[in-house]
Amino acid sequence: MRTGIEIEVAAGDRARLEAIVADRNRRQKHVERARIVLLSANGVGTLSIMRQVGCAKATVWRWQARFMAAGVDGLLRDKSRPPGKAPLAVAVVERVVELTLGEPPGEATHWTGRAMAAAAGISLRSVQRIWRAHGLQPHRIRTFKLSKDPQFAAKLQDIVGLYVDPPAHSLVLSVDEKSQIQALDRTQPGLPIKKGKAGTMTFDYKRNGTTTLFAALDVLEGTVIGQCMQRHRHQEFIRFLNAIERAVPAGKVIHVILDNYATHKHPKVLRWLARHPRFVFHFTPTSCSWLNAVETVFSALSRRRLKRGVFRSIVDLQAAINRYIEDHNAEPKPFVWTADPDLILGKVARGTQALASLH
Numbered sequence: 001m002r003t004g005i006e007i008e009v010a011a012g013d014r015a016r017l018e019a020i021v022a023d024r025n026r027r028q029k030h031v032e033r034a035r036i037v038l039l040s041a042n043g044v045g046t047l048s049i050m051r052q053v054g055c056a057k058a059t060v061w062r063w064q065a066r067f068m069a070a071g072v073d074g075l076l077r078d079k080s081r082p083p084g085k086a087p088l089a090v091a092v093v094e095r096v097v098e099l100t101l102g103e104p105p106g107e108a109t110h111w112t113g114r115a116m117a118a119a120a121g122i123s124l125r126s127v128q129r130i131w132r133a134h135g136l137q138p139h140r141i142r143t144f145k146l147s148k149d150p151q152f153a154a155k156l157q158d159i160v161g162l163y164v165d166p167p168a169h170s171l172v173l174s175v176d177e178k179s180q181i182q183a184l185d186r187t188q189p190g191l192p193i194k195k196g197k198a199g200t201m202t203f204d205y206k207r208n209g210t211t212t213l214f215a216a217l218d219v220l221e222g223t224v225i226g227q228c229m230q231r232h233r234h235q236e237f238i239r240f241l242n243a244i245e246r247a248v249p250a251g252k253v254i255h256v257i258l259d260n261y262a263t264h265k266h267p268k269v270l271r272w273l274a275r276h277p278r279f280v281f282h283f284t285p286t287s288c289s290w291l292n293a294v295e296t297v298f299s300a301l302s303r304r305r306l307k308r309g310v311f312r313s314i315v316d317l318q319a320a321i322n323r324y325i326e327d328h329n330a331e332p333k334p335f336v337w338t339a340d341p342d343l344i345l346g347k348v349a350r351g352t353q354a355l356a357s358l359h
Contacts (some may be wrong), residue, residue, distance in 0.1 A: 007040040017070050033075040034064045038065055096120050096130045111138040146351050149285035156341055162255055163337035170253040174217040174293035179232045183208040183311035209314040214240040217294040222332030226325040228318040234266035259289055259323050293335045
């Protein structure tokens with residue numbers, strides 16, 4: 001113990017200190033300070049206190065002096081610290097926000113943190129704090145497309161009605177084609193996944209041709225009718241319609257949901273449709289491929305089978321796609337539409353109004 005330091009603890013203070021040490025819910029820094037004072041009162045030396053408490057010499061001396069000056073209450077409060085850097089002025093914050101909402105200088109397409117810091121004369125970290133506080137993310141951008149179809153509302157309600165409440169004694173099929181599926185072979189074999197290391201594959205590849213998948217999703221059951229063809233003209237589309245005709249039992253009306261691809265409206269396709277009265281075509285609004293349920297099948301196929309696949313020929317690619325469809329049909333899941341069409345119409349109206357006000 002330092003020369004001139006004498007710790008005398010009254011009975012009441014000792015009881016309080018011992019209660020602090022014994023309290024398991026007490027903050028550890030308070031427990032440490034109480035132990036320093038109790039050990040000092042028991043005549044334990046500074047080096048021994050340091051070993052038992054696990055603190056530095058300066059810490060022992062600090063809390064000995066604090067107890068002598070302010071008692072137990074002094075151990076339970078921290079000394080006020082000098083203020084740090086002054087916060088940014090409101091005008092500076094407003095200027096950063098205003099600049100962020102405007103165009104960046106020069107030929108840049110968007111603001112970066114360092115560019116804003118240089119323009120505003122503040123640090124990069126300050127810019128990041130301002131952007132986070134105001135929900136600004138100039139490095140990100142979201143894409144959109146508003147349909148200009150004058151019958152958008154009617155077509156939306158018609159198709160959503162088929163999803164939500166299919167007509168009795170009928171079949172609702174979502175039909176589309178996924179074109180230009182490439183049979184890609186890697187130039188070198190990749191390495192498998194290991195603990196702490198992701199699997200690898202080469203960034204370059206060898207093209208072995210392309211194929212087109214025609215698919216029809218049964219909305220009610222979730223099964224898929226699929227057929228791979230070399231091209232995606234009206235001739236192939238009619239062949240696929242004939243395949244659907246053979247696969248669906250007679251006596252059922254077939255409601256087909258399609259996008260506005262020119263092949264689907266070819267004069268020969270329309271003549272085929274006139275010869276098959278149980279087929280009813282429902283076209284989605286323009287620029288609304290997201291309304292076609294079969295797009296979910298194409299998305300899952302790309303993620304789970306095609307993106308990392310290795311195909312040495314078109315035959316290998318078509319065989320892999322056919323196996324994927326067979327596995328999908330073994331345990332199908334019905335397509336469930338959850339979006340409220342009124343909310344969609346409201347968003348489209350707000351988007352159209354916002355674009356009109358800006359341009």
